[in-house]
Amino acid sequence: MAGDGGILVVGAGTSGLALALQADAHGAAVRVVERRERLRRPSRALILHPRTLEGLRPLGVTEAVLARADRSPVVDLHLGRRVVTARLEDVRLPGTAFPHPVLVRQADVEEVLREALAARGVPVERGTALTGLAGRTAVLERAGTRERAPFRFLAGCDGPDSTARALTGVPWRGRPYRADILLADLELDGLAPDRAHVVAAAGGIVFLFAIGEAAPWRLLVSAPARPSAVPFGQPGPPVPVEELRAALTAAGLPARITRVAWSARVRLQRRLAERFRAGDVFLVGDAAHAHSPAGGQGMNTGIQDALNLGWKLAWAAAPGAGGAARERLLESYELERRPADRRVLALTDVLFRGEAGTDAVSRLARTRLAPLGAPALPAVLRTRFLVDPPLAVLAQLRVHHRASPLSVTRGRPRGRPRAGERLPDGPVRCGGRTVRLHELTAAPGVHVLLERSAVDPGPLGPGVHVHRLEDRPGRGGTVVRPDGWVGLRADPLEAAGLSAWLAAARGRP
Ligand SMILES: Cc1cc2nc3c(=O)[nH]c(=O)nc-3n(C[C@H](O)[C@H](O)[C@H](O)COP(=O)(O)OP(=O)(O)OC[C@H]3O[C@@H](n4cnc5c(N)ncnc54)[C@H](O)[C@@H]3O)c2cc1C
Structure with missing residues (x-):
């Protein structure tokens, strides 16, 4: 139990679990509460970047994550009439033990983190929601009962619809996107099964990953936004099979859907919390910044937030910490992570425009420029000075905290x-x-x-x-x-x- 001196982690997504592990590994008493009753849920994220694998390594979970990952993804890029095959294994970013991104289901990452926490004696308290805050006491509700839970620090890792953010009144600046994402787990005929397929289509980029959950293939494609009551970033209503078929046909893929095992429409937004801290309450992951999925950054960035804050909260809560020194340590979280997260947000915004934009420039880039560049792509992919710098940015290896008071x-x-x-x-x-x-x-x-x-x-x-x-x-x-x-x-x-x-x-x- 966290008790007065402990850290209350609200939300057991990847951010909350990583934070709890980091804080526990650095000596804190940690309590993790999660509103959902069922812990396994359909994955959204599939891409895990090198910096995240590096950051998780001291917690002893990287090998278990990699054991569930496609460590050498192969991607067929369909650019006009050409198909260019890219092997991520050929990419070797320097100065890291994890030289390229891997494909792994978010649900698997969560499971590994949950198991590591359980092995440390920290369970996830399911069906338990934060509903109120009064000073350093949280109101938790579970099956109609109400508990007043004291904490030293509260980490709001409760996603884009964050209760912690709402209760502390931190403004949530940004806007919704005009495109939704359609997710579906499919059985398909007609596609090489051992690789991902990415199609630069007029209406948006179509992704098919061979690591579906309820069926072998996971489809991800953008579609014009529709009003919905489902919170942003969360799986919404199922998508009619005709709409999924139309997306594949428009992409010109020689694939036929034989079964839809699961599908969901997801609304997207671009937002950043004005502050990452309100007194003893901290915002982490999607509670602090919400992205488009472009570039596979959201989960990775949230884990980076969590690894940054976890040890700081643990040490700030330890005996001997106090005064201005503790304040400086706690302040360093927002000083370091908010600028980094803001840059990631800007990057995902640009990438999403290229991926899903329906304006003339974005369409032209996908349907004319990409096919024109296709013949040169294999040579470009083999040229390290062209590939490494942008990939290192996506891999979050270029993030720095040079201006931090801790540097x-x-x-x-x-x-x-x-x-x-x-x-x-x-x-x-x-x-x-x-x-x-x-x-x-x-x-x-x-x-x-x-x-x-x-x-x-x-x-x-x-x-x-x-x-x-x-x-x-x-x-x-x-x-x-x-x-x-x-x-x-x-x-x-x-x-x-x-x-x-x-x-x-x-x-x-
Ligand atoms: C289609 C799609 C594809 C994506 N692909 C990628 C990708 O490839 N790579 C990547 O890095 N990111 C990707 N993302 C983003 C990624 O899914 C999110 O950034 C990530 O889930 C954020 O994790 P989190 O733990 O911060 O928040 P969440 O995953 O939203 O978890 C928050 C948790 O808090 C719980 N909660 C909420 N309110 C309360 C409360 N009051 N009390 C208790 N518990 C509460 C929720 O039930 C939930 O379990 C994608 C997103 C989408 C939509």
Whole structure:
């Protein structure tokens, strides 16, 4: 139980589960409540990006997620009369153990996170909804009963229709899209079954993934928006089979629907919460920002929020934290994540226009420019300097927090990464063997990477791991936060500077 000093996580989607895991792994008492009675639900997200896999790795869940994923997706791009085959396995983004995105059902990611939480003794309390807030007490309702639940911090991971956001009165700025998404799980005749198919059609891009849930194929296609009472982002009414058939016919795909196992119309919006924090209540994931599905960013971004906030709440709730130091630690969540999320939102907006826009430019791009460029595409896909930069942005590997109060540089450290940048992966010598940096740092807590001649900082308390990199000359050091970003870069690394940074990260005066 979270109790007075604990963290109440509202919502057991990917954001809430990741946050609960991160907070629990960093010593917090965590309670997770979820309004739904049934925890397994139809997936929306299917694309998981490298930075998310990296961020989840210290929590010990990445292998289990990958075991349920298509790790080497093949995509047939239908561009006019041409079909170009892209193998994501051929993409090798540098500096990461996960060099390309993978395909995995959101429901599977949720299941893995839920199981990891259960193994830590944290159940998801189903059928339990947040309905009210009074100071640091939440009102929870379950099967007609009402409970007043005290908390130290509340993480509102309750999706785009967030009750936490509504109860705190945080404005929700943005607008709905003029296009809905049609989702369907289908049985199909006529398509190569071992790959995804993406068609640049006049009415919008059509996606068919061979990882459906209720049937082998998952269709995702845009359609003009229709008014509905179903909340944005949630599966709405079923889609008539004629509409699904018409979408495939318009795309010119040689595929015939033989069975529709499940379908839903989903309304979309583009919105950003004006603040990510209201006192002791924090907004995370879709509760803080709602996207179009273009680029597969929403779930990934929410998990990044969660991994950023989880350890901060845990340490801010721990004995010894307090005063201005704790405030700075808590404030850093919004300072770091809101600008990053705003950029992702802008990116998904542009991508969605290309994907689903019905204006003349978007149609022209899909029906004329894409087929014109098709012959050059195989060569482009093999050219790393053309593929890597945009893919690294989609993979969320370029996010940085250089301006954060938790990003500190001391002395004159050379080279990369700088404070506020993600720690790239790569081989190092440590303890007499060659290991990869991300293997070394794959445990919850802070990791202090000492250069060969750096002074030994002595005992640094629980949750701080020290590694000496024998092949890195110098007296400097790099301190890596629990979410994988570099907090401190110092040359030389001095005990006082290190202690000051650790105190700031723990929210201690
Ligand atoms: C068609 C489609 C395709 C997508 N594809 C991708 C993709 O490929 N990659 C990607 O990264 N993203 C994708 N997304 C976005 C992704 O699905 C969302 O960003 C993600 O689900 C957000 O997770 P969340 O945990 O923040 O919110 P949610 O998944 O909405 O979870 C919120 C949870 O809170 C619970 N809840 C709500 N209110 C309360 C309350 N009062 N009390 C208790 N519990 C409550 C809800 O029941 C729910 O379980 C897609 C979205 C759509 C619509």
